[in-house]
Amino acid sequence: MKTDVLAGIDDAQGDKLQRLMRPRSIAIVGASAKPGSTGSRVLANLQRFDFAGDIHLVSRKGGEIDGRESVTSLTDLPPDIDLAILAIPGAGIGDAVAGCVERGIGAAVVYSSGFAEMGAEGRIEQDRIAKIARDGGLALLGPNCIGLTNFIDGTPLSFGVQRPAEIAAPAVAILGQSGGMVGNIRLSCAARELPVSYTISTGNEAVLSINDFVEFAAANDATRVIAVFAEQLRDPQRFLALAKAVRQSGKQIVLIHPGESEGAQEAAASHTGSLVTDHAVMRTLVTEAGVILVETLDEMGDVIELLLRSAALPKAGPAIVTESGAFKGLAADMCARLKLDLPILEGATGQKLAALLPDFAHVSNPLDITAQGLQQPDLSGQAAAALLADRNVGSVLMALMPGTQEFGLKVAEAVLPHIRGSEKPVVYTMLGDSSAIAPEIASLLHEAGIALFRSPDRALRALARLHEAGRYSPVTDRRNDAVKIALPDTSGVLPEYLGKALLASAGFTVPAGRLATSAKDAVAAAAEIGRPVAMKAQASALSHKSDIGAVALGLEKPEDIAATFEAQVQRVAALPSKIALDGILVEAMQPRDHELIVSARRDDDWGPILMVGLGGIWIEVLKDVAMLGADSDREAVLAALRGLKGYALLKGARGQPPADLDAIADTVARLGVLIRANPRIKEIEINPLSASGPGEGAVVLDALVTLA
Helix, strand or coil, X not given: CCCCCCCCCCHHHHHXXXXXXXXXXXXXXXXXXXXXXXXXXXXXXXXXXXXXXXXXXXXXXXXXXXXXXXXXXXXXXXXXXXXXXXXXXXXXXHHHHHHHHHCCCCEEEECCCCCHHHCHHHHHHHHHHHHHHXXXXXXXXXXXXXXXXXXXXXXXXXXXXXXXXXXXXXXXXXXXXXXXXXXXXXXXXXXXXXXXXXEEECCCCCCCCHHHHHHHHHCCCCEEEEEEECCXXXXXXXXXXXXXHHHHCCCEEEEECCCCCHHHHHHHHHHHCXXXXXXXXXXXXXXXXXXXXXXXXXXXXXXXXXXXXXXXXXXCCEEEEECCHHHHHHHHHHHHHCCCCCCXXXXXXXXXXXXXXXXXXXXXXXXXXXXXXXXXXXXXXXHHHHHHCCCCCCEEEEEECCCCHHHHHHHHHHHHHHHCXXXXXXXXXXXXXXXXXXXXXXXXXXXXXXXXXXXXXXXXXXXXXXXXXXXXXXXXXXXXXXXXXXXXXXXXEECHHHHHHHHHHCCCCCCCEEEECCHHHHHHHHHHHCCCEEEEEECCCXXXXXXXXXXXXXXXXXXXXXXXXXXXXXXXXXXXXXXXXXXXXXXXXXXXXXXXXEEEEEECCCEEEEEEEECCHHHHHCCCEEXXXXXXXXXHHHHHHHCCCXXXXXXXXXXXXXXXXXXXXXXXXXXXXXXXXXXXXXXXXXXXXXXXXXXXXXXXXXXXXXXX
């Protein structure tokens, strides 16, 4: 089923997905009367939910199971059943899937493991089964999954114990390749009294993937948040398109994606057969698509709670209210580490707060209302209300001492009238870790749409994720202002002189120069260009020319230029690899001011991505780089530059002149336009890019271009 906002799958596939998610008839293949068996647990779940559709049972023995007659074969089932649950061993899955196709069944759930997660042989069998399903139009979930539960329509398709739940909007849909992690996130939401619309375990994703269920869940009105645990995002570019559409629709995707470490990559491959892609590329592009990326399960639950209990994302930084001067300092430090900007309060807000607080209280953000809050239970609420009315404030975090259970409840009851119904997020934090508090407090706050935390650290970390998301607006359909350029009819790495010619044709600034094929030609080229010159040996196989002494700088005298030509030719000829030399590039020397590395590469899965950082020794020592999507404009690049550790050097430090930041940003953005407009370009690395002072531009000193 297509929607106006999300339309990634065709109508036929959408109808099949409807038959999986909202079946009117279900066949349990592998039904059994044996207590604890997979088939009996599936049937028990359907009965527990009072499933109103038709239930058909397929059992090897036949006969009656729990008061229902069973048949012994798929061929004995009526045609056009919506869904088959294949609760059988892996060895029989191929035949069962073929039988489903033959009977016109719309969808199937496969719990069995032993497929792609086991290695090459298992992957071959999984691919064979997937082809049968695809060719037959069967929407297949799994294998190696625990199924799904549609809490909206009351349909459990899982062998884990499932119980009906009251669903209210807004709710969260929980998707993941790992059934265990899906279940863990659901339990966390249940403990927080957060409604869950769907839980979907996709397993090895032989046919259907997380993308299909992101689209389905986003089309549901009750679902505001889509929580995703992914070891691999198959078809990443579709996921990015869906993420942008979800964000534009006013909903949020929260993603946790293990795979940054080598150990996590090995675990993913053996768990769901996932092929882990470049984690840094993923992190950059999903964030730019509007996804809230979290790092831990605790953070996942915390962010989900804030999203479901907040009317909107914050557009400005938070204000913090506490009764402790010591915590005020701690909070300021935590916000600095989290890059969570604390706004300066408006003058009118300061006046309101000064009138509320004792004369010795200092009005600031974070705000310490002093021990007066222990004498006046609603004081923190009045202060929070004043802060929420401040146009500079995007959210309020209250970090209060718990006191006795009776006093804590009294404070919460007094505070609620001041913060109830706020359009800005409010987080109510009671210090004291897991010390006992009145159980009524959580219910009071939750009914008012306010999150309760016991850990201020976790509350601030989750709030920082919301603020980061609130500042970001996904970019769609940026104008592609580049004309396709003529590319050489070759593939692989281009020698530097051809790479620079390509960049020059696309509007980049490169030094004046030309290729010389003899010592005499090199001397003539230097005279034409103007000395001093740089000389560099040129061949596709010479990516690191300086390593073999094939780069010379600052040459003035004709005899030195001629001698350098001969020396570089001899060095290349002496290499054991027998490299064929195109010639020697002779170029006008350029000022070596600020040097950067700038690159664009086309990731096989995620598509094009940009990188910029300080060049020279800085890239090797500090690894100080920023990654951006290839559709980033000048402002996005400037923001990335400001995030570099070495940004102060570019701004001019210790008497050094500043760099032309606009020229650097234009170069990076133009590189993104170039790689997006020319699919044959696999990678462009400019190292170094030399940037002089403001208004003086940036020059490509060396470039490596790789063509597909």
